[in-house]
Structures are given as structure tokens and as C-alpha cells.
Amino acid sequence: MPVEMSTREAYGRALVELGRTNDKVVVLDADLSRSTMTSYFAKEFPQRFFQCGLAEQNMMSIAAGLAASGKTAFASTFAVFAAGRCFDQLRMSIAQPRLNVKIVATHSGISVGEDGASHHAIEDLSLMCSLPGFTVLVPADGVEAGLAVIAAASMEGPVYIRLGRPKVCVICDVDYRFTVGKAVTMRPGKDAAIIATGIMVWEAWQAADKLAREGIECRVINMSTMKPLDEEAIVKAAAETGAIVTAEEHLEHGGLGSMVAQVVMRNRPVPMDSIALKDVYAKSGKPEELLQRYGLSARHIEEAVRGVLRRK
Amino acid sequence: MASAPVSGTAPESPSSARLKGLTLEEMKAMARKLRRHVITMLGAAGSGHPGGSLSAAEILTVLYFKEMRYNAADPNWPERDRFVLSKGHAAPILYAALAESGYFPVEELSTLRKLGSRLQGHADRTLTPGVEMSSGSLGQGLSFSIGVALAARLDSRPYRIYVLLGDGECQEGQVWEAAMAAAHFKLDNVVAFVDHNGLQLDGRTRDIMNIEPLSDKWRAFGWHVFEVDGHDLAELSKALEKARGVKVQPSVIIAHTVKGKGVSFMENNVEYHGKVPSGEDLERALKELA
Numbered sequence: 001m002p003v004e005m006s007t008r009e010a011y012g013r014a015l016v017e018l019g020r021t022n023d024k025v026v027v028l029d030a031d032l033s034r035s036t037m038t039s040y041f042a043k044e045f046p047q048r049f050f051q052c053g054l055a056e057q058n059m060m061s062i063a064a065g066l067a068a069s070g071k072t073a074f075a076s077t078f079a080v081f082a083a084g085r086c087f088d089q090l091r092m093s094i095a096q097p098r099l100n101v102k103i104v105a106t107h108s109g110i111s112v113g114e115d116g117a118s119h120h121a122i123e124d125l126s127l128m129c130s131l132p133g134f135t136v137l138v139p140a141d142g143v144e145a146g147l148a149v150i151a152a153a154s155m156e157g158p159v160y161i162r163l164g165r166p167k168v169c170v171i172c173d174v175d176y177r178f179t180v181g182k183a184v185t186m187r188p189g190k191d192a193a194i195i196a197t198g199i200m201v202w203e204a205w206q207a208a209d210k211l212a213r214e215g216i217e218c219r220v221i222n223m224s225t226m227k228p229l230d231e232e233a234i235v236k237a238a239a240e241t242g243a244i245v246t247a248e249e250h251l252e253h254g255g256l257g258s259m260v261a262q263v264v265m266r267n268r269p270v271p272m273d274s275i276a277l278k279d280v281y282a283k284s285g286k287p288e289e290l291l292q293r294y295g296l297s298a299r300h301i302e303e304a305v306r307g308v309l310r311r312k
Numbered sequence: 313m314a315s316a317p318v319s320g321t322a323p324e325s326p327s328s329a330r331l332k333g334l335t336l337e338e339m340k341a342m343a344r345k346l347r348r349h350v351i352t353m354l355g356a357a358g359s360g361h362p363g364g365s366l367s368a369a370e371i372l373t374v375l376y377f378k379e380m381r382y383n384a385a386d387p388n389w390p391e392r393d394r395f396v397l398s399k400g401h402a403a404p405i406l407y408a409a410l411a412e413s414g415y416f417p418v419e420e421l422s423t424l425r426k427l428g429s430r431l432q433g434h435a436d437r438t439l440t441p442g443v444e445m446s447s448g449s450l451g452q453g454l455s456f457s458i459g460v461a462l463a464a465r466l467d468s469r470p471y472r473i474y475v476l477l478g479d480g481e482c483q484e485g486q487v488w489e490a491a492m493a494a495a496h497f498k499l500d501n502v503v504a505f506v507d508h509n510g511l512q513l514d515g516r517t518r519d520i521m522n523i524e525p526l527s528d529k530w531r532a533f534g535w536h537v538f539e540v541d542g543h544d545l546a547e548l549s550k551a552l553e554k555a556r557g558v559k560v561q562p563s564v565i566i567a568h569t570v571k572g573k574g575v576s577f578m579e580n581n582v583e584y585h586g587k588v589p590s591g592e593d594l595e596r597a598l599k600e601l602a
């Protein structure tokens with residue numbers, strides 16, 4: 001296992017695996033197969049791959065038709081186009097009839113980098129979690145991404161999987177178990193809990209590592225299923241640590257922070273803070289620069305933990 | 313169209329007046345210069361989309377150095393002609409044209425895609441002087457242009473709107489919603505260009521999702537269609553001149569081009585849609601454009 005792999009690369013490989021074992025699997029793309037990595041599947045299973053061209057909305061409703069006819073349809077494009085441009089198609093053609101379409105959206109968040117605001121999907125989780133019946137998965141690394149793709153194929157109903165562009169650190173072990181709807185504790189701790197999703201799990205891990213050297217033990221929870229949310233894990237973390245920081249590569253509104261806050265507020269109010277984009281569009285820049293500039297790095301999580309501890 | 317502005321809050325800048333006098337030979341040299349800027353700035357940025365910028369060099373040259381009236385010193389001059397870059401990934405060629413037109417210093421081109429720059433990866437109207445529309449999500453520019461054209465009519469302003477689309481972009485449904493609307497509203501102040509380079513991101517347009525017969529489609533949607541060699545400055549100029557005479561319907565210029573034009577190893581090579589040459593390739597590209 002390489003130390004670094006992009007989640008989209010893991011997706012491309014997992015799709016090929018699925019194609020070999022499940023002949024119901026069909027794949028659609030909208031002129032981005034060389035970026036979303038569905039090109040691997042297209043090469044091996046040309047009959048079951050549908051290139052839809054630059055027409056994302058059309059692609060989503062075609063996927064719905066395939067799903068209504070017994071296929072397990074994977075449709076891929078960049079996250080901005082999947083969730084944003086096609087929202088009504090996802091809502092009407094897929095969510096309401098609860099069809100078996102798996103939207104696998106790559107190039108999410110600001111770690112897309114230099115392409116800039118037009119390509120930074122920072123609203124997609126809010127949009128996708130708002131759709132009744134959708135399962136929303138945000139893998140933390142390549143290992144988890146592969147497992148999430150396999151899990152999505154083996155369940156019935158609409159799924160949105162959020163993937164990224166850059167190579168990211170592999171943080172899940174080879175024997176890592178992924179279950180839809182179950183948060184994973186990556187690191188134990190009793191002083192505070194950091195609930196993170198996607199690439200922010202690695203940032204959270206680094207923050208916890210730093211704080212541990214000062215004797216502050218943070219529980220790091222990988223919330224790779226954003227919907228349905230693992231409420232039990234959240235309530236447990238609130239009860240056992242008494243302070244929560246969430247971290248996501250997404251806008252603050254409607255994302256992980258607000259969803260966790262709802263659970264905490266209803267069940268076990270504790271001091272909370274959220275690391276997320278604060279109502280802005282980011283600019284062009286290198287991924288690491290942007291994470292620093294827009295407050296989404298380990299250092300920011302660390303500061304937020306200190307903040308909630310003071311309010312405990 | 314080298315005439316003085318009909319009215320306006322600012323006079324035409326001397327620089328743009330001078331540029332309007334560019335001869336065919338001077339425009340040829342300018343197109344080459346713009347291509348060189350594209351390669352240099354993308355080389356410095358280390359990422360971006362060269363192919364679709366290079367194919368549009370002559371289109372931008374004719375527009376910015378012959379056809380359009382604008383005042384670089386006053387980017388918001390209400391009487392200016394508008395250029396809308398619908399295929400926002402070709403931002404580098406637009407930045408090159410804007411810099412050479414005097415909207416900002418040529419030196420600024422080297423900041424492309426860097427944190428803190430006014431030159432974003434895709435066109436952004438909030439940051440860059442002279443950029444009319446934020447783009448990057450394909451298919452929206454023609455609709456935006458219709459809005460601008462309707463406003464011109466409401467305000468009785470004579471300015472014209474030029475919009476550049478990709479041929480792959482023409483697969484977006486919104487393009488055809490807009491095509492229908494522009495003809496319906498009889499917008500003869502709109503001229504669309506299709507940079508018909510035959511390639512998109514995943515491969516050849518005819519293999520990915522066939523858009524032919526393209527001219528017939530636009531005609532069926534109520535447009536006046538011109539087909540030209542998109543690297544022939546004289547043909548482009550002539551089509552633009554004729555488009556001024558077209559009344560009660562919008563015009564589209566289908567420009568047959570070569571993606572990556574001007575750099576031998578990038579020409580017609582789909583790899584260079586979104587890949588930037590580096591090292592020896594970069595040097596070779598600049599040498600070919602010297």
C-alpha cells in the first residue's frame with residue numbers, strides 16, 4: 001500500500017473490481033473520466049460505460065432510468081457539477097423515487113487548489129445531506145474510499161460519495177472496517193473529541209498528536225458517513241469528553257458542524273466549536289496554502305480544542 | 313469601428329485607439345505574442361489549460377485589437393463592447409489579451425493561479441479588470457450574454473456582446489436554451505463564437521458526444537451562421553464585419569481551429585487540454601513561438 005493515494009484513484013480501481021464481480025454495475029461520466037478515474041472501468045468494460053459528454057443534468061436522469069431498470073448506476077463528475085448543477089435532477093429523478101444511483105463526485109473542497117472558486121465544491125454536503133433518502137459518504141483516504149464504493153454498491157438506494165483531487169496520506173490500516181452509518185474512533189481520548197470528515201481526519205489526527213504531547217488527550221472520530229449520522233457516537237463523545245470540535249472541508253452552514261450541533265444540542269449540550277469555511281469562496285492557490293489561509297489546518301483545530309477546553 | 317464613442321463617461325483611451333489601427337501583419341504578431349504569454353504564464357503556474365487557450369488566440373486578437381470598443385483605463389465604461397468568456401478554462405488567453413490591451417501590467421501575468429493573485433484559475437469578474445463574467449462551469453456564458461444584450465436594448469445603448477464557447481461546451485443543454493432565447497429575443501447585438509477545435513477533455517468531440525451538424529443546429533435555432541478558419545485573421549474580421557449587418561437575429565461564427573495551435577507537440581493533442589508543459593517541453597514550446 002503506498003503511503004499516499006488520491007481517493008479518486010481508489011475509486012477508479014474499486015469500480016474495476018466491482019465490474020468484474022457484479023454485472024449489474026454500469027458507469028456514467030460527463031467528459032471527465034480521465035479526472036474522475038472512471039476511465040479504468042471504461043477501458044475494461046466499454047459496453048457498460050456511458051460517456052454522456054458535457055451534459056451533467058442529462059447524465060443524472062439517464063442514470064435514474066438505468067437504475068429503474070435494474071442496474072446499479074455509478075455517475076461521476078466533479079462535485080460542483082454533481083451536487084450543484086444537477087440538484088433538481090438528483091432531487092426529482094433520484095431522491096424522490098429512491099433509485100439505486102451512486103453519485104461519486106470527485107474534486108471536492110478547496111484542496112482542488114489552483115482551479116479556483118468555480119471548481120471548489122464547498123456547498124455539496126449541505127445540498128446532499130438535505131435530500132431525504134440519500135446516504136452521504138465522505139471517505140478520509142484511499143483505503144476508506146475503496147471500501148465506501150464497494151459498500152455503496154452492495155446497498156439499495158441513492159448514495160453520494162465525496163472524493164478529492166490530490167493525493168492524501170493513507171491513514172486507515174489494511175484491516176480497517178468500514179460500515180455505512182458507523183463512525184470510527186481513530187484515536188482514543190477523554191479530554192475532548194474532534195469529529196472530522198474527509199481530508200480533515202488527517203488534520204485532526206495531527207492536531208491530536210500535538211496536543212497529546214502537552215497531556216491533552218483528544219478522541220479523534222472519523223465521521224465518514226455524514227448521513228445517516230452516527231448519533232450514538234456523537235452523544236457518547238459528548239458525555240465522555242465534555243467538549244467537541246468538528247472539522248470539515250466545507251462551508252460551516254449545513255455541514256458536519258451544524259449536523260453534529262443538532263445532535264449535541266438535543267441530547268447532551270457541551271462546549272463546541274467548528275472548523276469549516278466561514279461564508280466565503282476561496283481563491284486559487286496550492287491546496288496546502290489554501291487550507292492554512294482559510295483556517296482548515298491542524299493548527300486551527302488545535303486552537304479550537306484549546307478554546308472549547310477553556311469553556312468546559 | 314475605430315470611431316470615437318457615441319457618448320460615455322470617459323473618453324476612449326489613447327492606447328486602445330492606437331491598437332485599433334493594427335494591420336493584419338501586426339495582428340498576426342499579436343496572436344503569436346498572446347500564445348507566448350499563455351505558455352509562459354502556464355509554465356510559471358505549473359497547472360492550467362493550454363490547448364483551448366491556444367486555439368482561441370486569433371479570435372481574441374481580432375476582438376481586442378480590431379473589433380471591440382473599450383477603454384482599458386475605465387473597464388466599466390458603460391458604452392464598451394463586452395467580451396464574455398463562456399469557456400472559463402481558457403482564462404489565460406483572455407488575461408494575455410487584457411494585459412496587452414492595457415487593463416493591467418503584462419508582468420502581472422506571472423502571478424496566474426497563485427494565492428493572492430488577481431488572475432484566478434478560471435475567469436473571475438470580481439477580481440480582474442476587464443473580465444465581464446465569472447466562469448468555469450461550462451454552458452452559462454451565452455445566457456449571461458443575453459441578459460447583457462437585453463439590458464443594452466432597454467438602455468438604448470449601441471454596444472455589442474461577443475461570447476466565446478467551446479465545441480464540447482455545446483453539449484450542455486443550457487447552451488441550446490440560450491440559443492433559442494437569443495433568437496426569440498431577436499438579439500442582433502450578440503455574436504457567439506464556437507471554438508470548433510474538435511477536442512474536449514476526454515477525447516474527440518465526435519467520439520464523446522457528437523454535436524454535428526453544428527451549423528445546421530444553430531441555423532435551426534434561428535441564428536445567422538458564419539463558418540471560418542479560426543486562425544485566419546482576415547476571415548474572422550470579415551465575418552465580424554458582416555455580422556454587423558445582420559439584423560433581427562443573432563450571429564454565430566463557427567471557427568474551425570486546432571487545439572494547441574502554434575506548438576507542434578500540443579497541436580491536436582488531447583493530453584494538453586489540462587496539462588502544462590515543463591522543463592525541455594516548455595523551452596521547446598517557447599522557441600516555436602519565438
Ligand SMILES: Cc1ncc(C[n+]2csc(CCOP(=O)(O)OP(=O)(O)O)c2C)c(N)n1
Nearest residue numbers: 031364448449450478479480481511512513
Ligand atoms: C459544467 C462543466 N462540466 C465539466 C467541466 C470540466 N471541463 C473543463 S474544460 C472541459 C472540456 C471542454 O471542452 P471544450 O468546450 O471543447 O473546450 P476546449 O476544447 O476549447 O478547451 C471540461 C469537461 C466544466 N468546467 N464545467
